[in-house]
Structures are given as C-alpha cells and as structure tokens.
C-alpha cells in the first residue's frame with residue numbers, strides 16, 4: 001500500500017462572521033492524495049474550495065477533524081507544501097529572478113546557488129531571458145508562470161494551486177495547462193488544483209473531486225483515464241464534461 005502524502009479526515013471548517021453568525025464552509029471532508037497525483041477539485045461557488053486549500057497550506061485551522069502532510073498535522077505553512085494563488089502575488093519591487101528565488105533566500109541559500117536554481121526554473125517556464133525584468137513589464141500569463149516557478153523553486157513535494165489560470169485569456173490558459181503538465185511529469189510533484197473550469201479539470205487531472213454546495217463535501221470522485229495529451233474533441237471528453245456539469249448544476253440548484 002502506498003502512503004498518502006496528504007490525508008484529510010472528517011474535516012469541518014466553521015467561520016464566525018463579524019455579526020457573530022456561524023458559517024459552515026466544509027463538513028465531513030475525507031480524502032487522500034498520493035505521490036505524483038494530479039487532483040482537481042471543482043464545485044459550486046462558495047462551497048469551500050479555497051478554504052480547503054488554505055487549510056492544507058497551513059493558513060487556516062480546521063474546526064474539527066484533521067489535515068495531515070506526511071503524517072504531520074498541518075497547523076502552519078510547511079516548507080514542502082507550496083501554493084500558487086489566482087492573483088499573481090509577485091512582489092512588484094523585486095525582479096523576476098528575485099521573485100523566483102524568494103523562498104531560497106528565506107532558507108539562507110547563497111546568492112550564487114540561488115541564481116543557478118533560479119535560472120533552471122526560468123528555463124523550465126521558458127522565461128530565461130526575463131531574469132532582470134520587473135513584474136509590471138510582464139503579461140498576465142508571464143506573471144503567473146513566474147509565480148509557478150517561484151512555488152517550484154523550493155522543490156515542494158506538494159503544490160496547491162487555487163484557480164491559478166482563472167485570470168488568463170483562453171489561449172494563454174491552454175498554453176499554461178500544457179506547460180504545467182510538462183513540469184508535473186518532469187518534477188513529479190503532487191498537485192492539488194482548484195478550478196471553476198470542468199474542461200480544465202478533465203484536461204489536467206488523474207482524479208477529479210466534485211464538491212457539493214456549501215457546506216462543501218466530496219460528492220463524487222471521478223478517475224480520468226484518457227491518455228495524455230488529451231484531445232478535447234474526443235467523445236469521452238465531452239461525455240465526462242457533460243456529466244460533471246450536470247452534477248454541478250444540481251448542486252447550484254440545491255444550494
């Protein structure tokens with residue numbers, strides 16, 4: 001039996017609003033993620049997807065149940081769990097190279113070594129000529145590539161991605177999906193990827209978790225067995241998309 005890299009058991013999250021009301025964002029969420037899995041999470045708006053990733057990133061605490069990484073309960077950010085947000089979240093005053101190597105700087109790695117690792121990741125994302133550029137000089141797609149390179153440069157075991165391509169145009173989005181798959185195959189990272197796009201989930205994932213309306217639970221797990229690179233024109237692709245969209249619609253109506 002393989003050991004789970006991430007294990008979530010009986011997870012519940014309640015927020016107390018400013019008016020003192022309790023909002024149950026997640027309830028009884030259970031799942032395991034194994035090494036080099038590519039798991040996509042889809043669900044209706046507000047069902048707790050971001051909350052779940054934030055708990056796994058150690059940025060929020062579970063109200064009940066547990067989330068563990070390699071057997072350790074996640075109570076704060078872990079150096080081997082990286083996160084990429086929807087907004088590029090680069091530091092505008094730092095160059096591309098200095099953004100990519102930020103995590104290495106925190107770890108006290110020497111400047112020479114940082115630059116050499118930084119170059120490797122800039123090559124990986126096809127941006128080796130942009131080391132000295134500043135974020136304002138880049139397109140949205142380039143900025144998001146830099147955010148991915150920054151998350152990867154510390155070689156995390158797990159990469160949490162919260163709708164990372166949501167703000168991009170359709171063409172750039174498809175390009176980055178291909179790049180992400182190439183990086184995932186090359187680096188053998190484990191990826192948990194939240195998306196609103198059913199098409200994107202089918203293109204990327206080994207497994208898709210469909211969440212219910214709030215409080216979010218895992219309603220259905222779908223294995224995607226089509227060979228990669230996946231062809232969106234395949235009848236199986238369309239059938240899977242229609243079935244997931246149908247589930248989501250039911251949840252939106254129910255919610």
Ligand SMILES: Nc1ncnc2c1ncn2[C@@H]1O[C@H](COP(=O)(O)OP(=O)(O)OP(=O)(O)O)[C@@H](O)[C@H]1O
Pocket residue numbers: 015016017023024025043044045046047048049050051052214
């Ligand atoms: N800090 C907070 N305080 C109170 N309620 C919160 C807080 N953070 C999230 N919530 C509530 O928890 C629920 C889940 O929010 P979350 O952002 O995780 O959903 P989501 O599935 O990522 O939504 P979307 O798809 O629209 O981005 C929502 O009802 C939200 O209003």
